[in-house]
Amino acid sequence: MRYPATDTAQKHERILDESIRLFRERGFHGVSVGEIMKASGLTHGPFYNHFASKEALMAESLNRELQRTFGDFDKVPGSDIGKAAFVDYYLSEEHMRDCAGGCAVAALASEIRKEPEVQGAFTAQIKSVIQKLSSYFPWKSRRSARGDAIHWYVSMIGALILSRAVNDDEFAREILAETSKRLH
Amino acid sequence: MRYPATDTAQKHERILDESIRLFRERGFHGVSVGEIMKASGLTHGPFYNHFASKEALMAESLNRELQRTFGDFDKVPGSDIGKAAFVDYYLSEEHMRDCAGGCAVAALASEIRKEPEVQGAFTAQIKSVIQKLSSYFPWKSRRSARGDAIHWYVSMIGALILSRAVNDDEFAREILAETSKRLH
């Protein structure tokens, strides 16, 4: 590498960071390669020095983001307290508003269905988080812990997506709050 | 109208039908006006005789579809049986696969966030269905019926979206089944 090696690696990282931020905010198809590069402090040309295609970037940045998100899991205690804290964060008004910085699953799940190259890594990550959730948090229903974790997780995703889609703050808060109560 | 009035009205309807079908299948931005018109048996030009813009079509076709969906509500009995039947349909493998013909909320919710013209009608329709759900079906938790209905509804949406996003049929079926059990 004739350019300073660390700088180039940093630029690559910055492209990944800015792209996932923009993707979450406006969707895969709502952002152009040019915008991503501009946000990363570059012009659109050298994009192809870093990635084979836009779809390849989508796969890499999403995968990286999910890894980072789910890796942070053990920062909360694996108890009822930790579980409640996680719900409180996930279904907070703050998270609802911060789409660009929030959970990538809620922001992008419905677009992933159309991007085959992205689906594989996404599926593996979701399986892994379900596994982690079901063994890490306490589940006390008479049914399977794994099923409880699945239901718990899809409830949060659905609530967040719906609260973001509606136009009425009061109603959005109600969706978050009523779901939240029932997941503690 | 110098063309047969009924024909023109039928074409308008066909544009609405085909557009909502394509939107659910590929998202608002995944379909072009030209494609919609071709699917409706017309060329792209006369689109603007029927709608002011693509966004106006999005609003009209989604609103119409939601009205039709939520209007069919009273076809199932307002009992535990009816509620369970609704869950069984909504979280069926068939519904998971039939994105183009299925629930528009699950298919488009995350894109609605970016289309202000569409949000208003969407919000009103969601409020209305929550109202209907909470008064129509029996809810027996110690909490509010309305909150129960909200949680029940967002769970179904989240489960359907996630099951469609993953790449593994077995896992997708597990998401649907485990959620389904817990909503009966």
Next chain:
DNA sequence: CGTGTCACATGATGGACATCATGTTTGGCC
């Protein structure tokens, strides 16, 4: 039976986009 008008088809326009081609700068290495 002609005529005006409306819904249609065809084609144009201008912009956005992903991708690529071609120079240009950079800094590690001999």
Next chain:
DNA sequence: GGCCAAACATGATGTCCATCATGTGACACG
């Protein structure tokens, strides 16, 4: 200190798209 490849900028290419402009043919009405 000069050389060369890697990483950059600029600009081109071709495609696709939403929207609009213009022509055309069908039908209701006189």
